[in-house]
Amino acid sequence: METLKLIFDHLNGWGLTVILLVTGLAEFSLGLYRNWKLNEKLTDLSSLLFGRLIFPVFLSYFALKFFPSVIPQYKDVLSWVPFWWGFFILCIADDLTQYWYHRLHHEVEWLWRFHRTHHSAPYMGMAMASRQNFIYTLLFPQIYVTITLTFLGLGLPALFVRGIKGVITTMAHSSIKWDKPLYTIKWLHPVAWVLERTISLPATHHAHHAAHEHDGIGHYHGNYGNMFFLWDVLFRTAKITRKYPEEYGLEDYPEDPWYAQVLYPLIKSNKEGSDLAK
Template structure:
């Protein structure tokens, strides 16, 4: 019996079989203790610099991550899985799992992540969930855990459905996606400088991702890659840090709220609803949903 099967049996014996744990969630469950341990090591290195880490915020970041994992566990089986199952049932090809197809899926998953991530910055409905991850003014491993519990309801997972329609098993897609997020955890740090130029050219590195988290005008909306940075280079969204532009972390419109967790998850939805409620033709009002976050009526 595999570890996955054993965990499923434990859930069933506990009366929690309805949670429908999948391999993707298993990856997150197994790696979370590693994330906590790595952050503890980083914290000991940077704890004396409040510009890099603050204990209460770090705890809040992990609480936000726990909320994200909880809603994924509870609702992915009800919302996302049926869509993937439908797409895979109507797949165009029967793709076997081998070394070549696994490598191909790994690359295609990152391609889908690039467009999902780019859209999450340029489509306000998607940004409403993603903004939580960017709202911290510090960059450390706990920032990687700063996620929004509404992600599963937001629809970003739809970007990966075409892979199932092509013929890739949704289980493989989920595992690739989860391992990609594991990789991305380790690029949320200031302790790693520039790596070898060949690595920096192909892969998303801490150096590239620090730029992505910047709110400087010259850095905003760049470096969307997950594991690889090549798609940013191909589609014109790559930039590198410059000596004359020290990175300022955070978002251009910091939320005006207290530190309650639910406000970290919902503040942009509330701002979005406020903008939609403003008087005007319905078609214009609804454009706030798919226009960029900074768009206002009359801009075009």
């Protein structure tokens, strides 16, 4: 267990950064970034800055200052919970919460404006995995649930869940269709059947980012799962085709300025008719 803890400590530290860099370099080398204009680059990079640097500082303060001063008596109160039970609790608390948070942002019109930034990218790739409006990122309920459970003594399971989820979500957004051999090599079909119903893969998550549903592949009204695709299967929002959309993004995308996409409603779009101009 100590060896695994060390591995996941590194994974959550420099490990995920290395994975992002290697995946990004591979995508660029293969020429998989299409339509990555300056405005899209600035949207991706500013979202990354907020989500990976500014927001973690805020969360660290919340975790290290708020709980110890408000409920110090409950620190590590759940430390007696066996690791695998803690892992199971964190998986449910983190990813199931995010499934419903994500789904509501597609089904409720005013919430959609805070998630729209993630879907405006006319491409797939690891660079847009963190592409979100700051309100969407700031109000992630599962993050606060995870921090709370960590304070209560489930820090080790949280470390494992965070590392595994980081790898799965990054690779599901990647423009590299690494899951394709699972569908084309016959003896791997049973593995594909299990994996595509358990975790998010490029084929299922790319369908969620499709520009339309006319081709029978796109499914932006479903495939909401982040780490686990199992939630989509359970709640009947899954669509599995083993194919990839031809077009990504929004059909009615007016190319809102990057600052409006990241900072709406503090700054609104100057594009007439845009959701972010309201």
